[in-house]
Amino acid sequence: MAKPTKSLAFKEAGRITMMLDKVLGDDRFDHAPVDVINLALQYSAQTSPDSPILQVTKRDIPGCMGALVYGKSQPRQWAILYHHDQSPGRTAYTVGHEFGHYILHRKLIDEDNHYDGGIYCDENSVLRREGAEIEHEADEFAANLLMPFHDFRRQISAKTVPSFDDLGKIADRYGVSLTAATLRWLEYTETRALLVVSNEGFAHWVKTSKPALKSGRFIKTRNTMYELPQRAVAVTQDFRQETVDGINQAAGVWFDEPLVEMCIRSERYDQEMTLLHLPRNEPVFHADEVDEDTFDQFTDLSRR
Ligand SMILES: [Zn+2]
Known part of the structure; x- marks a missing residue:
């Protein structure tokens, strides 16, 4: 190619x-x-x-x-x-x-x-x-x-699964918001991850890492209302240090596989950021199951 x-x-x-x-x-x-x-x-x-x-x-x-x-x-x-x-x-x-x-x-x-x-x-x-x-x-x-990649990758390698604490330190390093730093990391990570930004239990927007998308893990938000799972921390409002650091969610809560969910709430912007880390072993997936607008979620990646 x-x-x-x-x-x-x-x-x-x-x-x-x-x-x-x-x-x-x-x-x-x-x-x-x-x-x-x-x-x-x-x-x-x-x-x-x-x-x-x-x-x-x-x-x-x-x-x-x-x-x-x-x-x-x-x-x-x-x-x-x-x-x-x-x-x-x-x-x-x-x-x-x-x-x-x-x-x-x-x-x-x-x-x-x-x-x-x-x-x-x-x-x-x-x-x-x-x-x-x-x-x-x-x-x-x-x-x-x-946030030049040559420096970013030295801080968090493409195989690392970062916490919000890690991403927050990176955001400070570059003088940007946690959102901007997380989106940048999602551009190059080799791990399967999604960022969900929500309010009142509904997703405003979602960004997906390329490996997650390739394995069929994505959430559609364009022209549709995505309601977060009832057990999502953003819905239960169970905001604690543990839920920031990451909790295990069973298969069936977000997707048909277990994952680690990290959730942080911003009072200033009245919204929650949820980071979903999927396990390394990816399921078998057929590319024709992804429709066009799904790829809108990572146009940054596809252009590079
Ligand atoms: Zn502009």
């Missing part, structure tokens, strides 16, 4: 990553995450002095997480806006996403009437990594810039 070509988003983020590794050292993440606000300002000023990002500003932009906007003058002067009600981790990812639009799409945004005044990005585009093409590219740029 031919190796998929690397995307422009991947290449551009990789170029900046190599530069940062060179300037700050290979161990830079031991000291600090990417300072993405200053990076966006300085990098754009140096590489595009006529048309830089002049400011990165906190704003009230209801319904949006961030925006890349431009002023009236030519050549264009740009600004990144980020919605005020975000944790520092989410803010970093949002700014990384908008910086990605600047690097990859500013010409398109300037020339296409569709983006009059700039581009505004909602939660679906930034947080769940499920937006349209250019949203997807901006996300890929942000993930690669803030």
Whole structure:
């Protein structure tokens, strides 16, 4: 099978990553995450002095997480806006996403009437990594810039089954949210795992690792309401350290095989994150049982 070509988003983020590794050292993440606000300002000023990002500003932009906007003058002067009600981790990812639009799409945004005044990005585009093409590219740029695989894999190998504690430490290392770090891990893990984000017993969205999907373990959420199993911790509301660390769920609760369930509740966002770790021995599965939209759950993976 031919190796998929690397995307422009991947290449551009990789170029900046190599530069940062060179300037700050290979161990830079031991000291600090990417300072993405200053990076966006300085990098754009140096590489595009006529048309830089002049400011990165906190704003009230209801319904949006961030925006890349431009002023009236030519050549264009740009600004990144980020919605005020975000944790520092989410803010970093949002700014990384908008910086990605600047690097990859500013010409398109300037020339296409569709983006009059700039581009505004909602939660679906930034947080769940499920937006349209250019949203997807901006996300890929942000993930690669803030959480480069060469460092991530050194922290958690592809065969490791991490706890929320492990993923939380990684999130701190990269200055991103627990959600962003978990989604990044799901992109390369060789283990079978699913992340379910829910509220009031219903799944908002689900992301699946490639090995889990290949073994026929997935949960459909597109155009359908998925009700969590009655014994899921998010439903029983039995939030304790043990349920964060992981409890055994028997075959028949989530799938036709036992698994380890970890659940953590976020009061701030009024939702639960449930991580399902399936055992290593995968069941026999026929690929034709997977229908098209299931693959939407890991478009990030299939493109790489
Ligand atoms: Zn966007």
